[in-house]
Amino acid sequence: MPPELPPRPGSRLDPWIGSYADRAVGMKASEIRALFAVASRPEVVSLAGGMPYVDALPLDTLADTAARLIRDRGASALQYGSGQGDVILREQILDVMSDVGVIAHPDDVIVTTGSQMALDLVVRVFCNPGDVVLVESPSYVGALGIFQAYECDVVHVPMDEHGLVPEALSETIDRVRADGRTIKMIYTIPSFHNPAGISQPAERRKEILEVALREDLLVLEDDPYALLGFEGHIPRAIRAEDAEQVVYLGSFSKTLASGLRVGWAVAPHGVREKLVLAAEAAVLCPSNFTQGVVSEFLATQPWRDQVAVFRDLYRERRDALLDSLATHMPPGTHWTHPEGGFYSWLTLPEGLDATAMLPRAVNALVAYVPGTGFYVDGQGRRNLRLSYCYPEPERIREGVRRLAGVIDEELDISATFGTAATLHQPGGNTAPGPDLA
Ligand code: PMP
Numbered sequence: 001m002p003p004e005l006p007p008r009p010g011s012r013l014d015p016w017i018g019s020y021a022d023r024a025v026g027m028k029a030s031e032i033r034a035l036f037a038v039a040s041r042p043e044v045v046s047l048a049g050g051m052p053y054v055d056a057l058p059l060d061t062l063a064d065t066a067a068r069l070i071r072d073r074g075a076s077a078l079q080y081g082s083g084q085g086d087v088i089l090r091e092q093i094l095d096v097m098s099d100v101g102v103i104a105h106p107d108d109v110i111v112t113t114g115s116q117m118a119l120d121l122v123v124r125v126f127c128n129p130g131d132v133v134l135v136e137s138p139s140y141v142g143a144l145g146i147f148q149a150y151e152c153d154v155v156h157v158p159m160d161e162h163g164l165v166p167e168a169l170s171e172t173i174d175r176v177r178a179d180g181r182t183i184k185m186i187y188t189i190p191s192f193h194n195p196a197g198i199s200q201p202a203e204r205r206k207e208i209l210e211v212a213l214r215e216d217l218l219v220l221e222d223d224p225y226a227l228l229g230f231e232g233h234i235p236r237a238i239r240a241e242d243a244e245q246v247v248y249l250g251s252f253s254k255t256l257a258s259g260l261r262v263g264w265a266v267a268p269h270g271v272r273e274k275l276v277l278a279a280e281a282a283v284l285c286p287s288n289f290t291q292g293v294v295s296e297f298l299a300t301q302p303w304r305d306q307v308a309v310f311r312d313l314y315r316e317r318r319d320a321l322l323d324s325l326a327t328h329m330p331p332g333t334h335w336t337h338p339e340g341g342f343y344s345w346l347t348l349p350e351g352l353d354a355t356a357m358l359p360r361a362v363n364a365l366v367a368y369v370p371g372t373g374f375y376v377d378g379q380g381r382r383n384l385r386l387s388y389c390y391p392e393p394e395r396i397r398e399g400v401r402r403l404a405g406v407i408d409e410e411l412d413i414s415a416t417f418g419t420a421a422t423l424h425q426p427g428g429n430t431a432p433g434p435d436l437a
Pocket of ligand 1: 050113114115116117140142189194222224250251252253258261262263
């Protein structure tokens, strides 16, 4: 006879509900994610997901590359590899990073399963529960999810049109430290920000680095969009000015293919050693096969021309978005003018609520991501993120026309009833899911 076990405090839906670690309790799918199941119908114009337009890749060339790799070097390409990543690819990554002014040694680089994993590893090796991470207002939802998973205290620092405000950063550091709390890092996306769509000018980057040096705080520089600038210049990374104070994250997701899941971190020597050990514990090694595809592509194809193809394509889409916003949006609506990357950040007229409005927008066959997802503290109700990376320009125009119609209706409702209805979004930020990344 098996021993009688005490009943578990679970439910029929999830009998393990009482067993999860504290760090998993906050992990929940948002109501918004359910709405996005509807929003992925073809008739809906989705300005929500940050999906790169991989359709513009030379797919035949990539197919040949992958086939050749397996045929000629299959025994190594399909085998486990180094935990730090392939050394030839690490050297090629140095060439990619020379465009943003980063000079490093192949030993300083660790290849990861997308830069998302690099983010996870950095937080894993630095943060204890309760440690403070300073982030922009708003910040990348996928990073917020990681900070929360490691039970960090996320503190938002204001941005202006040039990004993170150095004075506000200093004040926040003083305030948090005066509370006796430990700050572990400043997380920033200096180029073509997700979701704010703005970029830090060189002077601002210098000021932020000065604060970090003065306060002896690590800068975690997340830079997947730097090569996707539309105005003819590539912003110089903060890491280009200081190799010791900054951990730099890069990715092939936006310049080649997000599905290959190849990104990297560049870190000071001691940090890099910890990251490799943490990576080996998590996944043993990054995929040898997809590293091989990236490496072959870089070695045999004019990859900078491919980045230029993406840049031109996204510029055209950015123009379609900005033109149609200017044409259709009612007074009181504001948005950022991205000079690169995938996103514009829109502020609704006073009194409107982007989360409450989303079901009506989806009904009108247009989708976006409400601003509250990019904060941990309930800010962002009047904001929404518009992504122009995936839909064709004509679809973008149609999507904006539909969205403007919904905002007009909301304004009518709020003029009649005082305020628009609200959809409750428990817990603020929740994991985005890959479709919203
Ligand atoms: N950082 C930022 C700012 C991003 O926007 C994304 C993807 N949306 C990532 C990191 C993760 O990218 P990946 O893991 O595909 O390299």
